[in-house]
Amino acid sequence: MNDMIPHAFHYRKKSTGWQVILSYKADGKWKQKSKQGFSQKSLAKAAGEKLLKKIAENYVPTPADPLMQNITLKQFWAIYQIDKKKQLSDGSIDVYENAISAFSDLCNIPLPDLTRAYIQTCVNESKLSASTVELYMSKFKVMIRHAITFYELLRKSPMDGIIYPEINEEEIQTISTKEFNCLYAYLHENQYMLSVMAAVGYYAGLRYGEIAGLTWASIDLDKKELKVIRQFKRFRTAEKTYEYKLGKLKTSNSKRTIPMPITLQRILTEYKEAKFPVAPDGRIFYWRIVKLSATF
Structure with missing residues (x-):
């Protein structure tokens, strides 16, 4: 977003140290922000970049802004993210950014120059799976609709009428009882905690994040019930890294109470009696997580 804001930096050496003055254009007017008292010019430059970054985080050009006329x-x-800040989850942001990365040529063309024919060619020539192509294009379609509805950047969406490759819907193969018993026996012998997690998934039907987010407070061994109320998920940090922690479920309908078969009750009872370490946030399946860098 920084490169979309008309701006200029000016530096002055004063008796109290270096001063940086940031001039930028917003709402059709030139404005200024400044900071001073830096011992070196390089520190003043770094402070100026921080000022610009802070402004850019909430900067949304007006439809009449010349920069919007050829925006890609x-x-x-970047604008869509600001407008939809409260609606976009970290997972959704990842999908959008993966889509932009996968179709970088398409996403670097000015919106007025995007044609249905060119987009169709990108779809036809993509090496991605049919379902992934359709998913990514659906994100572009939403963004372009927003550009039309809120900013009047186009009269008609070039996404209309795009034909997608046929998706081959293969029948999902579930694990058999014999296969699970073999898996459970191996894990129980070699990775005990993983064997318990596998049992929760098999007998209660929980997703991985829901399993990893279980606490003893959400498990009632006497009533033989599991309460799914949170999940262990990935979050973005301000430093462009990822961290994992407990968070909300994807939807409110995901909250549920699941009856626990007696086999799972026995497995969880034995696991609790084994007194495995509990995470600081109460999770019963605890392991160290290394922060990952965001790649976009």
Whole structure:
């Protein structure tokens, strides 16, 4: 977003140290912000970049802004993020950014120059799976609709009428009882905690994040019930890294109470009696997580 804001830096050496003055254009007017008292010019430059970054975080150009006339889909993504800040989950942001990365040529073309024919060619020539192509294109379609509805950047969406490859819907193969028993026996012998997690998934039907987010407070061994109320998930940090912690479920309908078969009750009872370490946040399946860098 920084490169979309008309701006200029000026530096002055004063008796109290170096001063940086940031001039930038917003709402059709030139404005200024400054900081001073730096012992070196390099420190003043770094402070100026921080000022610009802070302004850019909430900067949304007006439809009449000349910069908007030839904005690309990649550039518009920064604006869309600000407009939809409260609606976009970290997982959704990852999908959008993966889509932009996968179709970088398409996303670097000015919106007025995007044509249905070019988009169709990108779809036809993509090496991605049919379902992934359709998913990514659906994100572009939403962004372009936003550009039309809220900013009047286009009269008609070039996404209309795009034909997608046929998705081959293969029948899902579930694990058999014999296969699970073999898996459980191996894990129980070699990775005890993983064997318990596998049992929760098999007998209660929980997703991985829901299993990893279980606490003893959400498990009633006497009533033989599991309460799914949170999940262990990935969050973005301000430093462009990822961290894992407990968070909300994907939807409110995901909250549920699941009856526990007696086999799972026995497995969880034995696990509790084994007194495995509990995470600081109460999770019963605890292991160290290394922060990952965001790649976009």
